[in-house]
Amino acid sequence: MQKVQEEILVDLESERRVLSGMLNSEEARIEAYDSIREEDFYHPLHRTVFSLICQLYKRDVKPTFAELLKESQNLNLFRNQQEISELAYIAEHFIEGENITYWLGRVKDRSKLRKFESFLRRYHQMIRENQHSVEELLMSAEEELTNLTALENDDRVDSPVQLANLGYEEVERRYLRFKEINEINKGVLPLDGLPTGFDSLNNVTLGYKPGDLIILGAQTGHGKTAFALHTAKAVTIEHKTNMLYLNTEMSRVQIALRWGSILSQVEHEKLRSGDLTSGEFSQVLQGYSHLSNSGFYSYPCPNLTPDKIVSIARKFKAQYDIKMLILDYVGRMEKMTANYAEWQILEQIVKTQKMLAQNLGIAVMCLVQLNEDGTLQGARRMKNECDLMLKMVPVSNEEIEQNEKLRKFRDVNYRLIVDKNRDGKSGIDIMIHFDKTRQILRDAKLVSL
Amino acid sequence: MIINLKNQADKWYTELARIIGTLQVKGSLRPDEASCLLDIIDLVVVQKNLELLRVLEAYVEHDGIPETHEIEEIVKATLIGTNLRQAENMEQLTAVLDELIRERNRVLSKRQEDSDGYMV
Numbered sequence: 001m002q003k004v005q006e007e008i009l010v011d012l013e014s015e016r017r018v019l020s021g022m023l024n025s026e027e028a029r030i031e032a033y034d035s036i037r038e039e040d041f042y043h044p045l046h047r048t049v050f051s052l053i054c055q056l057y058k059r060d061v062k063p064t065f066a067e068l069l070k071e072s073q074n075l076n077l078f079r080n081q082q083e084i085s086e087l088a089y090i091a092e093h094f095i096e097g098e099n100i101t102y103w104l105g106r107v108k109d110r111s112k113l114r115k116f117e118s119f120l121r122r123y124h125q126m127i128r129e130n131q132h133s134v135e136e137l138l139m140s141a142e143e144e145l146t147n148l149t150a151l152e153n154d155d156r157v158d159s160p161v162q163l164a165n166l167g168y169e170e171v172e173r174r175y176l177r178f179k180e181i182n183e184i185n186k187g188v189l190p191l192d193g194l195p196t197g198f199d200s201l202n203n204v205t206l207g208y209k210p211g212d213l214i215i216l217g218a219q220t221g222h223g224k225t226a227f228a229l230h231t232a233k234a235v236t237i238e239h240k241t242n243m244l245y246l247n248t249e250m251s252r253v254q255i256a257l258r259w260g261s262i263l264s265q266v267e268h269e270k271l272r273s274g275d276l277t278s279g280e281f282s283q284v285l286q287g288y289s290h291l292s293n294s295g296f297y298s299y300p301c302p303n304l305t306p307d308k309i310v311s312i313a314r315k316f317k318a319q320y321d322i323k324m325l326i327l328d329y330v331g332r333m334e335k336m337t338a339n340y341a342e343w344q345i346l347e348q349i350v351k352t353q354k355m356l357a358q359n360l361g362i363a364v365m366c367l368v369q370l371n372e373d374g375t376l377q378g379a380r381r382m383k384n385e386c387d388l389m390l391k392m393v394p395v396s397n398e399e400i401e402q403n404e405k406l407r408k409f410r411d412v413n414y415r416l417i418v419d420k421n422r423d424g425k426s427g428i429d430i431m432i433h434f435d436k437t438r439q440i441l442r443d444a445k446l447v448s449l
Numbered sequence: 450m451i452i453n454l455k456n457q458a459d460k461w462y463t464e465l466a467r468i469i470g471t472l473q474v475k476g477s478l479r480p481d482e483a484s485c486l487l488d489i490i491d492l493v494v495v496q497k498n499l500e501l502l503r504v505l506e507a508y509v510e511h512d513g514i515p516e517t518h519e520i521e522e523i524v525k526a527t528l529i530g531t532n533l534r535q536a537e538n539m540e541q542l543t544a545v546l547d548e549l550i551r552e553r554n555r556v557l558s559k560r561q562e563d564s565d566g567y568m569v
Contacts, residue, residue, distance in 0.1 A: 064495050065466045066487035073473065073480055081471050088467035092460065 009114050014106035015046045016090050021103065022053045023065065024094035029057050030314050031100050040111035045083055049090065052077075060319045065091040115148055194241060194324055194363060197234035198443050200430045204418055205388060208235075208324060208363035213354040215382055217370045218392040223414065223434050223441065224367045225250065227392055228328045229262055230441040231365065232296055235324055237263075242295035243324040244316045248304050250328075255298055258439055263287030267437045297322065306352040317360045327353065329367035347381045354385045389420040395431075406431070412444035462494040481529050488533040501539065504546045511553075516560055520553040 018036070021028035033054055041047045052071050056063040068087065072078045078087065123141055126132060132140075158166070177190050193207030208214055208231075218224045228245065235243050247255060261268040264287035266280045276284065297320060299312060309327065316322045330349055340348070350366060357364040370376055370391060383389055395415055400406045409431045416430040431444035466487060473483035489505070492498040508524060511517070524546060531542045 062495075064491055065463055066469075066491045066495075069466055069470045069473075070484050070487050073484060078470070079474055081474060084467055084470040084474060087470070088463050091466070092463045 009110060009117060010042045011106055011110045012043055012046075014103050014110070015041050015043055016093065017103040018100065018107055019046060019049050019053065019090045020092075020094040021100045022050070022057075023063055023068070023091055025100070026315070027311065028100040029053065029063070030311050030318075032104060033057060033318055034314050036104055036108060040107055042110065042114065045078075045086055048072075048077055049087065058318055112148065119144060119148065195234040195239050197230045197441070198416070198430060198432060200443050201390075201416065201418075204424055204428065204430070205421060206423065208365070208388075209423075210323070210361040210363060211358045212363045212387040213350070213357050213385060214363065214365040214388045214390065215350070215368055215386045216365060216390045216392060217368045217376050219370045219372065222394060223392055223436070224369070225258065225328055226262075226434065226436075226439045226441060228326045228365070228367055229258055229439070231324075231326065233262060236294040236296040237290050240295060241324070242297065242316075242320045242322045243326065244313065244320075244322045245296065245298045245326045245328065246304060246309065246312070247298065247300045247328045248302055250300060252298070252300050255300060259291050260284050260287055261439050263290050265438050265440065268439050269437065295320070295322075306349050310352065310356055313356055313360060313362070317362065322362060324363045324365070325356070326365045327367065329369065331369045343381065347385075350382050350385045383420050386420065387422040388418070391417040391419055392432075393417060408447055409444040410447050414441075458494055462490055465490050465494075485529045485533070489528070492533055498539070500543055504543050504550065507550050508546065511557060514557070514560075517553045517556050520549055520556070524549050524553075 018028075018032055022032050032050075036050075038047045038051050041050055049068065052068055052075075053063045056067055056071060061067055065087070068091075069078070069084075078084055119141075123137065126137060174190075174192075191202055191207035193205075193209035193212065195207055196202050196205060216224065216227055218227065225247070232243060232245055235241050245255075250258075257271050258268065260266070260271045264271075264280070264283040266276065266283055266287075270276050270280065271284065297316060301308070301312075304327075309325075313322070313325050316325075330346060346368070353364045353366055356362075366386075368376060368382070370393075376382065376391070392414055395406060395412055400412065406412055411433045412431040414432050414434045416432055418426050418428050418430065420426050432441055433444045434441050469478065469483050469486045469490075472478040473480065478486070489501070493502045493505075527542070527545055527549070531538050533539070533542075
């Protein structure tokens, strides 16, 4: 009877498969790290091995069998031959990465079943003790059972009291911070998220927040990458926060040279040709030292797919705790389904990015290409998904002459149109200056009175 | 698809790591010795560092004899004292090991010559 019960509640072979998959495939590590917990394993040794692999993975150390043994040695684990042999068995029976979902599902199911069994035992005991009213017992059992059946690991249901408390705490925190910063900084608005790199955009958005999907559209050759790297500079160099930058069309060298120009303010063309004065050369070196101390992680990847983005983002979230991801740019991504129309593909990509932002609690910025007339393909659907939609468009001299508002700025040559802003005002223009030769962007300066 | 380790090198790797781990829990290897050996098999089998393999093959060519014991201890201490996970240490390590092995072989040749002379 005991044996039958164990067979139903425990699946040691699936636990071994998950662990062997994690030892042998990065894809499996990413998937398992994100979707399963130590306590989902039944066997104590398997829990320990899972935890060790996760620790190595977080430190970006490939968890080979030898690494695992060394790590366990440092932590004084695995003190007998049987444990070492079990570990060797796990290491040599590996599964292909793509099967990991199946084995994870089996381990999770057994884990749920054990929780359910323990729930039944507990309530059986409570009924026998006869210390609670029937109503109390049923209500509490129903709540526990709902949590067990309907909700995934990270899901939660907020009761009215919890939600009200959360709202109160949030507003109180903001109120106090606003008051404090108002007194210290004489009215500069405190940010809620990561800096955008523009004071005026910071004021409108209060920064890029965890879970936000930001879409930035610009025509080809009109500063998409410059905008992305400008954002990266604000986030990773000035704000010292980690971010991942995915570029689908530029090489590592091209990205590095762009940074050189942005950080040293030396013309990009000079960097490319090498025609630099010794002063400029030293400026460039100094610029790169800022980059080397920053949290900017770059992943040039010409054949990017939505699935690959999710996988890379999860890895960098686990290993480097990134707070933002920039995808430069959507149009160059591999097509998932050849039969889909362009707008359907874009919609699918954008939906995936929104889910990614929410699941990982990071801000995701997608760069998209505007048509020649300034419109965006599939714009309405993209707008539905995103939290902030920006368009970067050039401002001509004729426009400046005709528009009084534009004439208030000394050096405006581009504007950011805030097409959608879920948390604030939209339909407004932000005047900026884009120095193409140095790849630098900033708020346009007002004409002094 | 479940795969038992398909290639021989992987099987050797797992078996060697298992033996090292077992010897350590039995107390036959010190933690620093076990750790060094585990690093070596990772380097040779997983990272395919053939240069280190070449040096180690040359090292184990001759069984330990009393005259070369001291050199062999230095080789062991050098291996244990080097952080094998840092790629920049490897070039220096192989140069030092090559030098020590040459010295050991010189001692062995001299011993052979002496022994041949005695025979004559």
